[in-house]
Every structure is written in C-alpha cells, then in structure tokens.
Amino acid sequence: AQSVSQHNHHVILSEAASLELGCNYSYGGTVNLFWYVQYPGQHLQLLLKYFSGDPLVKGIKGFEAEFIKSKFSFNLRKPSVQWSDTAEYFCAVNGGNSGNTPLVFGKGTRLSVIA
C-alpha cells in the first residue's frame, strides 16, 4: 500500500538550531516528492518538490531536501531555523509516470521554534 511515514510528531528547536525532518515513503514506480508547510492559520503551501534530476532540491526560505532512492527517503533540512519557521510540515508523494495521481501525505511534523 502507498504510504508516507514522518518520524517525528513534534520537534522543538531553539532559534539558529539546525533542522532535519525525516520522511520515508512506500510507493511503487517513479515518484514525485513534495514538502508542504502549513503556518498557523494559513493554507498548505509548497515548500519544495522533486520530480527528477538532481536529488538535492532547494526550496523557499532556505529549506532543502535530499531524495535517497535506495532508502525511500526525502528528508527536509534547514541549517538555521527562525521563529517564523514554526509550522506544521507535511511530506507527500505521488506517481510520476502518468496523469496527476493523488497525493499521499504523511501525518505531519509540528515544528516549534523557541527564542
């Protein structure tokens, strides 16, 4: 069955700390991978995406993610978090072969950044 696993339910970091959020997926065939962010009171926004090519992708606000095919992983990283990064982060996957297949989401990781 297709699934996405996000290892951390809630992460608390101090400002300037480094961030890594884990994401593993189970999905047959070619995949597209996404990280979405949901800031408090706001809608889901695309942070970054991987379709093909360079497995290290850079997104907005200094975030990056690395696709490791052998590990079925797409971990999100940021070298130095800010208070404004406090949000819910969702990893998602869909098929990359044809059509526009449904996104399968993880349960999300809540990030709290404290001063």
Add this chain to the structure above:
Amino acid sequence: ETGVTQSPTHLIKTRGQQVTLRCSSQSGHNTVSWYQQALGQGPQFIFQYYREEENGRGNFPPRFSGLQFPNYSSELNVNALELDDSALYLCASSLMGPQETQYFGPGTRLLVL
C-alpha cells in the same frame, strides 16, 4: 497566495444534514482534487476531477460526491453528515500531467454536531 479560493471558510451542520463546499481553481488549471484533513492528520484524498469527469476516488463512501464546471470551479457535496465528517476540507488545483504540482486553497472547516 495560490489563487485557489474556497467557500465558506467555516460551517456548522448537524448529523444527517447535507453540505456543499465550493472551490475556485487557479487560472489556467484544469484539474481539481479534494482532500479531507482530520485534526492532527495529514490530508486524505477524496476524489479528483478533470474536464468535468471524476478521475479517481479515494476510500470515501458514495455520499461524498462532486462536480466540476466548465470554468473548472468545483463543488464537494456530502450527504447524510456524520460526526466523523468534521474536518478541514481542502481543494487543490493543478494541470493534468505526470509532473505537476497541486496548489491548495485555504480550506473549509466543517463541524458536524
């Protein structure tokens, strides 16, 4: 902003009632997908519409139905509401293709009492 709008923003209904939620896609997008996000969970796929036809459905009962109009706006209808239908309903618009991004609207928060 994604250009995807949804209405209403909040809604309170009672068990057994029916509800219609609306979504206006981003300009130029021909595909709309609906998701249900329960509290503390990731969004779950309900169904997708492409060129006014249902193009895939998740594990939701038939009382969840939808429409897509020629201008690519869309409706989600839920009949015989149950308490467990309380959730945030998200609409995402995109183009049809193997490497396309889905852009989400702000959602409609439905509370069923």
